[in-house]
Amino acid sequence: MAQSFKYTFKILKNTKGFLASMTIMPIIMILLVSITLAYSGTPVVGYTGNGEIINRVPGIRVKELKEEDIEYFLGTSQGNLVVKLNDEGEIQSYKSSLKDNPLINKIEMGIENKNNNQIEKPKIEYSIGVILFKLLTSASLVATFLIQDKDRGIFVRIRNSKTGIAGYIIGKAITVFIVYEIANIIILLFYKLAGFEFGRSSPLLLMSLFTITIIISMGVYIFIASIVDNEGFLWTVSTAVFFPLALCSGVLFPIKYMPKWMKTIAHISPQYYLQKSFVEGEILLMPIIIILLISMIMMILGIKNLAKKN
Secondary structure, three states: OHHHHHHHHHHHHHOOOHHHHHHHHHHHHHHHHHHHHOOOOOOEEEEEOOOOOHHHOOOOEEEEOOHHHHHHHHHOOOEEEEEEEOOOOOEEEEEEOOOOOHHHHHHHHHHHOOOOOOOOOOEHHHOHHHHHHHHHOOOHHHHHHHHHHHHHOHHHHHOOOOOOHHHHHHHHHHHHHHHHHHHHHHHHHHHHHOOOEOOOOOHHHHHHHHHHHHHHHHHHHHHHHHHOOOOHHHHHHHHHHHHHHHHHOOOOOOHHHOOHHHHHHHOOOHHHHHHHHHHHOOOOHHHHHHHHHHHHHHHHHHHHHHHHHO
């Protein structure tokens, strides 16, 4: 196992562009998505006049407008309320595209508390789905290695070696696992230092969920590598299995807006339970243990298949 780990890590390290493609670029992508989606659930309120006080109202984003831009702003999906303030920051009037707009009460309560210096934190929950999807497909790299090794007859050579086929496969899996764990640590450090809101969860719990996700991925992809001989099939698994499951599991858009059949699919998706564990601030032990057991069984079957066929 140790020899397999060292050899695989050496190959990856010496592969041109590996560090950028497997660590730096995914991290940059995820961070950009996080920043883009962080405030996607926060309503936008337009204003004219002195916006010093309204800028301190928590739970909203504000946008300064010119008088001629008010009608256009109210006509778009971006905003449904405009507040007119005088030079002292006092409210003169509201203009809303909704009847009994709930934002009005929220703003008045916020302005009444003139000492309110609360700053809304960006929410990590809007980008968790992207990360989970990426991690659930992380072991496709391990599967690629194993399929290539089958083509080269590597398993025949190591059948009777001290390493053993199981140790060889697990060594490769540990190498990729460590690479993604390093990426996860960097991502969590960014979220923490940038002041993202974790809700009921914590960085430690989130790191645990990320680790569980990688382990699930390992079991699935090692099994797939044992039954297919074409690397292109791995893309099919990502796009035709994991992506539809992500769509149905509520990690990319709210599950409450989905039809009943999609909600049914959600309850067989690993992403659903991983996301829900993060939102609720505690790991849903029973369903996640079942998923991990299924993943471990798939890994064992995959290793046995690779040993038999080669």
